[in-house]
Amino acid sequence: MARRRLDLTQQQRLEEILRLLRSAQRVDVTDLTVRFGVSDMTIRRDLASLETSGQARRVHGGAVPARAQPYEYRADQQPVAKARIAAATAELIGPDAAVGIDIGTTCRAVAQALAGRDDLFVVTNSLHAAIEFRHSTSKVLVTGGLLTAELSLTGGTPTEAIRGLHLDHLVLSCGGVAAEHGVTYFDLAETEVRRALLDASENVILAADHTKLGTRKAIHLSDLDAIGTLVTDRRPTGALATALERQGVRVIVA
Numbered sequence: 001m002a003r004r005r006l007d008l009t010q011q012q013r014l015e016e017i018l019r020l021l022r023s024a025q026r027v028d029v030t031d032l033t034v035r036f037g038v039s040d041m042t043i044r045r046d047l048a049s050l051e052t053s054g055q056a057r058r059v060h061g062g063a064v065p066a067r068a069q070p071y072e073y074r075a076d077q078q079p080v081a082k083a084r085i086a087a088a089t090a091e092l093i094g095p096d097a098a099v100g101i102d103i104g105t106t107c108r109a110v111a112q113a114l115a116g117r118d119d120l121f122v123v124t125n126s127l128h129a130a131i132e133f134r135h136s137t138s139k140v141l142v143t144g145g146l147l148t149a150e151l152s153l154t155g156g157t158p159t160e161a162i163r164g165l166h167l168d169h170l171v172l173s174c175g176g177v178a179a180e181h182g183v184t185y186f187d188l189a190e191t192e193v194r195r196a197l198l199d200a201s202e203n204v205i206l207a208a209d210h211t212k213l214g215t216r217k218a219i220h221l222s223d224l225d226a227i228g229t230l231v232t233d234r235r236p237t238g239a240l241a242t243a244l245e246r247q248g249v250r251v252i253v254a
Contacts, residue, residue: 008036011220013046018055018188018218021065028062053175053218055186081209081233081254082106086113088254089171089207089231095119097168100197101129103152103190104173106207108132123165125193127151143193154189162196170201172227174208175217179243182224184217191219203228210234224249 008016013036020027032043047063050056057066086109093099096119101107103126111129114120120138124130128151133140143162145155172194175185183206185191198204198221206227213236224243229250230236236244236251244251 010046010049013038014050014218015188017046017050017063021056021063022188026059026062026064030061032062050218053184053186053216055218077105078209078211078233082109084233084254085207085209085231086110088252089205090114092205092229092231092252093117093120093169097121098123098166100124100167100170100201101126102171102173102194102197103128103150106209107171107173110171110207114138123162123167123197125153125190125197127153145193146189148187148190150187150190152190152193154193159193159196162193162200165200167197167201168203170197170204172198172204172206172221174206174212174221175219176212176215177206177208177224177230177240178214178216179224179239181216181220183221183227185219185221186217188219191221194221198222198226205229205231207231214238214240 017027017032029040029043033040047056047058050063051058054066056063082105085106089110090113093114098121101111101122101124107126108128111132115132115136118137122133122138122140125143130140130142143153145153148154174183177183204227208230210233213232224247227249229252230244231252231254233254235253
């Protein structure tokens with residue numbers, strides 16, 4: 001089979017490789033070089049990037065999917081920092097607000113911090129977050145879709161429905177945030193719903209503990225200029241601090 005050059009960026013190749021992994025459960029270096037019209041070395045660098053981000057595991061001649069750390073494990077990490085971040089984030093949500101709450105353990109902590117409110121319209125793709133409001137009289141809209149092991153909801157139908165909404169705030173989580181790569185995550189299916197939430201939101205609050213700062217995952221979620229406020233537990237340093245200041249992102253250290 002002749003090689004065909006698709007002129008894809010690395011990010012586009014990574015997303016396509018992840019789609020192939022999801023459907024076939026294995027990709028081969030030789031097949032990928034033909035598909036993308038690039039060298040073996042380029043594909044091996046792509047697979048190395050996916051392995052570093054926890055999305056794939058390299059095997060002889062190719063790669064197979066890698067299991068991400070389960071939600072239950074991540075929920076036990078940085079609990080004090082997440083509680084402080086959640087409290088500071090909740091203070092940013094004004095009265096009678098329409099607010100999107102993303103998936104992830106930090107966003108669940110934010111939902112817990114907001115659950116005593118009775119004046120909110122909450123939209124979430126996370127069953128974990130939705131359940132926190134079960135005793136609240138705030139209105140809660142769950143996006144619907146396919147259920148994942150994270151108790152998040154994905155798929156094309158909720159993505160289209162979200163685009164018809166207007167949200168005052170979106171509380172966004174991430175797998176990493178870095179100067180050059182912006183906000184990144186490790187699961188493509190969940191990323192599509194979150195991009196729709198981003199498009200529907202007037203103000204985006206990124207809630208991320210210090211372990212996410214300066215790190216990168218495989219899937220690009222947004223550029224830094226889409227973020228209005230970063231709430232974290234340690235002040236960013238180096239290139240990330242410079243990039244956040246340049247893009248006018250407000251930084252709150254909880």
